[in-house]
Amino acid sequence: MRYLIFSDIHSNIEAFEKFLAQKKVKSVDKILFLGDLVGYGPNPDEVIGQFRTLPHLKAVRGNHDKVIAELESSALFNPAAAFSAEWSKLKISPANFNYLKKLPKGPQVIDRCITICHGSTFDEDYYVFSQFEATESFRFMETSIGFFGHTHFPIIYYLRNEKLDVVPLSENTRIKLDRNTRYLINPGSIGQPRDKNPAPSYVIFDSGKMEISFNRFSYEVSKTQKKIREAGLPELLASRLEAGV
Numbered sequence: 001m002r003y004l005i006f007s008d009i010h011s012n013i014e015a016f017e018k019f020l021a022q023k024k025v026k027s028v029d030k031i032l033f034l035g036d037l038v039g040y041g042p043n044p045d046e047v048i049g050q051f052r053t054l055p056h057l058k059a060v061r062g063n064h065d066k067v068i069a070e071l072e073s074s075a076l077f078n079p080a081a082a083f084s085a086e087w088s089k090l091k092i093s094p095a096n097f098n099y100l101k102k103l104p105k106g107p108q109v110i111d112r113c114i115t116i117c118h119g120s121t122f123d124e125d126y127y128v129f130s131q132f133e134a135t136e137s138f139r140f141m142e143t144s145i146g147f148f149g150h151t152h153f154p155i156i157y158y159l160r161n162e163k164l165d166v167v168p169l170s171e172n173t174r175i176k177l178d179r180n181t182r183y184l185i186n187p188g189s190i191g192q193p194r195d196k197n198p199a200p201s202y203v204i205f206d207s208g209k210m211e212i213s214f215n216r217f218s219y220e221v222s223k224t225q226k227k228i229r230e231a232g233l234p235e236l237l238a239s240r241l242e243a244g245v
């Protein structure tokens, strides 16, 4: 079985459409999404509309999805995120709003062997940025392999013989997984990468070969930036796309 795993589209339709056009993306059996369809970017309704057409899809909601679906307030958001959340609510059709509201809470276990979550396995909003946080997330994970988003930072944590380690994910990385090791993998972000590389990233997991491949592609960043500026969204949201931060 080949799984496509991706996260954090953040209303960036240019990045999302380019992602869907990738040859590798079209040859998978199942699609797993780790949350944050919307927030920050200029095309929330278009992104939800495209997302809803994906086949063989399992998804969890992200913190921005919750706020924009009015399941939670934006009180804990920074000013740019809160502004964009309020702006996004006005742009989404009632049908897409309902879809957003019904996105499942993480973690979810897929095919009894893969965990998907937005932040961590014990709290959908908790950021896994360090080995300490990854250790906590492993403690609450029921499967050997898990995928998480939220940080927009591609990375693999692995736990072997109670020892935790990290592998950075860089362009075209292929990693053979070991059946006696546990893994927590972040595919990075489609719509707002934050590892100082503006190129969106995703992962393909081949459960037959027990292999992970990490992939990146480029898209027209300036087109999305122009739309952010024309919509009157905070300038920070446009400039960070180019810097990949």
Ligand SMILES: [Fe+2]
Residues within 6 Å of the ligand: 008, 010, 035, 036, 062, 064, 150, 151, 152
């Ligand atoms: Fe996010």
